[in-house]
Amino acid sequence: AQSVAQPEDQVNVAEGNPLTVKCTYSVSGNPYLFWYVQYPNRGLQFLLKYITGDNLVKGSYGFEAEFNKSQTSFHLKKPSALVSDSALYFCAVRDGMEYGNKLVFGAGTILRVKS
Amino acid sequence: DTAVSQTPKYLVTQMGNDKSIKCEQNLGHDTMYWYKQDSKKFLKIMFSYNNKELIINETVPNRFSPKSPDKAHLNLHINSLELGDSAVYFCASSPTRGGGSEQFFGPGTRLTVL
Numbered sequence: 001a002q003s004v005a006q007p008e009d010q011v012n013v014a015e016g017n018p019l020t021v022k023c024t025y026s027v028s029g030n031p032y033l034f035w036y037v038q039y040p041n042r043g044l045q046f047l048l049k050y051i052t053g054d055n056l057v058k059g060s061y062g063f064e065a066e067f068n069k070s071q072t073s074f075h076l077k078k079p080s081a082l083v084s085d086s087a088l089y090f091c092a093v094r095d096g097m098e099y100g101n102k103l104v105f106g107a108g109t110i111l112r113v114k115s
Numbered sequence: 116d117t118a119v120s121q122t123p124k125y126l127v128t129q130m131g132n133d134k135s136i137k138c139e140q141n142l143g144h145d146t147m148y149w150y151k152q153d154s155k156k157f158l159k160i161m162f163s164y165n166n167k168e169l170i171i172n173e174t175v176p177n178r179f180s181p182k183s184p185d186k187a188h189l190n191l192h193i194n195s196l197e198l199g200d201s202a203v204y205f206c207a208s209s210p211t212r213g214g215g216s217e218q219f220f221g222p223g224t225r226l227t228v229l
Binding site (some may be wrong): 018030032041090095 | 154158165214219220
């Protein structure tokens with residue numbers, strides 16, 4: 001069965017600094033990896049995904065993520081954080097071996113960007 | 116214009132009551148989902164339907180019953196509500212059930228059981 005770990009409950013960064021939100025995964029087959037963001041009292045919004053191909057994936061709002069197969073990681077990054085990036089971020093994985101199986105979410109990481 | 120909509124947004128009810136949450140998507144997607152987000156923000160899938168067919172049914176009490184009258188709608192009915200059912204319930208949809216499809220989430224329904 002697939003699983004996702006987000007080792008940090010909260011990440012604090014200063015506005016303008018680079019940010020990283022960490023994610024590691026475990027699957028039997030090839031991973032399909034996703035990042036979502038949740039603003040307070042809102043639903044989840046899709047940021048980016050890795051299916052195959054280039055290990056560096058670019059997504060919405062200037063975010064990017066790097067797929068690292070040897071480290072089984074898919075960390076979310078942004079070169080320059082904005083206060084408006086403050087939100088709850090979820091990493092999710094689906095096992096590519098099983099068509100149509102479920103998406104498993106990590107526990108989430110709160111990102112706080114201070115001005 | 117809302118892609119995935121849910122009603123109601125808030126639901127406050129007494130233990131033992133029966134309630135329903137409705138979900139509609141206007142994206143033309145084949146697959147719909149129900150998720151539960153608990154007080155610690157942990158998100159877990161409950162059910163998934165593909166073209167009105169149930170394809171994922173997690174370990175959820177029998178008091179929860181999903182119904183999909185057509186592929187644009189997925190409703191959740193909950194019988195004999197318990198305190199532990201208090202959570203935010205999210206509906207989502209995706210173009211297909213395939214591995215690479217991202218999911219589009221509704222705004223959520225906050226259920227409070229007193």
